[in-house]
Amino acid sequence: MNVSRPLYREPTAIGFSGAVRVLLFVGGSVLGLALGYFIPLIAKWALTLPWVPYEGPLKLITSVSGLWATVIASLLGLAAGLWFAQEVIKDTLHVVVSGETIRLEKDGAAQELTRETIGAVFLDGKQLVVLGNKGEELARETYEWASGRIAGALTEHGYPWSPGGDPYKEHFRRWVPDTADLPPAVNALLKAREIALQKKEKGEAKELRREVSKLGFVVRDEGTRQYWRAQTTGS
Structure with a gap:
């Protein structure tokens, strides 16, 4: 499949934007702090339920009180919220499309594919798939965000996008x-x-x-x- 190479300017990045990343960290922090702060109250309320499991750990939580206990619980909640936001970002595929390469970043790892090696790109359900010139599979990653944006970026940069799926x-x-x-x-x-x-x-x-x-x-x-x-x- 011959695709003309456009005279392109800036690479196109698709994934969580900087603003969304900030919102995730802020939201995770706020939720974590709130959960940590209210955990003793939640545990106390849960113990009033006749069917609640894990009574031992819940009683241990309610037995610890005071300012320092609240501070420590809140800090632990904050740390958990930040960790959760980081895991969400890390687990979400980030794609950078330039005139020469497609770069896939996920789970702390990166894979860069050059234009000359790519024969077709398409979505297989929720997975972004890149094939080589002989039909070999170069990459397959779960991609659940803005499928229209990835299709637009790849076609604008001149990559062989397959709108009908796997050729x-x-x-x-x-x-x-x-x-x-x-x-x-x-x-x-x-x-x-x-x-x-x-x-x-x-x-x-x-x-x-x-x-x-x-x-x-x-x-x-x-x-x-x-x-x-x-x-x-x-x-």
Whole structure:
């Protein structure tokens, strides 16, 4: 797919803006402080309920009183709020599109893909997928924000955006244990990955996807069902 390269100026960043990040930290701080401050009162109220579990920890909380206890509880709540805001930001995909590269940042890691290596980009449900020139999968990351913005940024920068989704979707086949058309090593990886999907171990499933890719196959999911195709279906 030949796409002309526009004369473009500034890179386009898509994800949480600076203002939204500030709001997340401020909101997390306020909620954390409030929760920490009111925890003793909440615990005292909970103990009046006949069915409440964990009475021991709740009684311990209500037994500690005084100014210092309130200050410490509030500070702990503040720390929890800041941690929560940081985790939300870290877990949200940040995309930077320039004339030469697409940069994906998530979970404290970054992946940069050059224009020459990219054959197609599309959304597969809530996942942003980047394919190479021969149909190999270069990146797949969950992306739940402003899908119109990412499509607009990629097309404006001249990347091969596929509005209809995966151009190779007809090549996928449902995986079942010991599929005859797959090497034993790939079947073993997909079996382990099925268990990871059932246990909702996202990190393990992602790592196993990379291992399958190294052996020349692409995997996509529908719930815990896995579908596969060979990488080199493109020209």
